Amino acid sequence: GIQVEQSPPDLILQEGANSTLRCNFSDSVNNLQWFHQNPWGQLINLFYIPSGTKQNGRLSATTVATERYSLLYISSSQTTDSGVYFCIQDNQGGKLIFGQGTELSVKP
């Protein structure tokens, strides 16, 4: 089945720093999404990005479907950015396939 690998698994940043999170796929990209799971456990939609580049404030994402990866950029990080970031795609059979997540901790 489709494998989704995220890196790094853990990341500690000082407030104000920038970071890049990566998601690699073993098969073609389908309906790729990035989510942020906040410390209260809620999964918040960040981007729906099967290809191309999108930006939303301090966050942006790029998916290169032909090379089977996606990147999430966080600029000028804030403590509220802490949590786990997941990339997810569906396997066209209905299941949402999750990466193992990147746990981000932003220190004041």
Next chain:
Amino acid sequence: GAGVSQSPSNKVTEKGKDVELRCDPISGHTALYWYRQSLGQGLEFLIYFQGNSAPDKSGLPSDRFSAERTGGSVSTLTIQRTQQEDSAVYLCASSFALGGVTEAFFGQGTRLTVV
């Protein structure tokens, strides 16, 4: 509704009791998913409903778990004879496929604690 709604948000139950968890998907969404997340772990697939098709139940961990979706909308996940290892956050998501786009949205989850 405006988003996926789950109830209750928290549930504490005694070992051996049955529990029902409810999910109200976004109106018009044809697909509905249940996942669970144990403390510090990733998300574990439980079950998937798509329209009128037979649900994909391949992720249900035991026959104590069942789910139904009535009228293609609200879903109920039932856990019978709860065990302590059932303690987790149960997350529901819904999506609507249109023109090749399938974007999923998650509810806030139900935190189940079995004591």
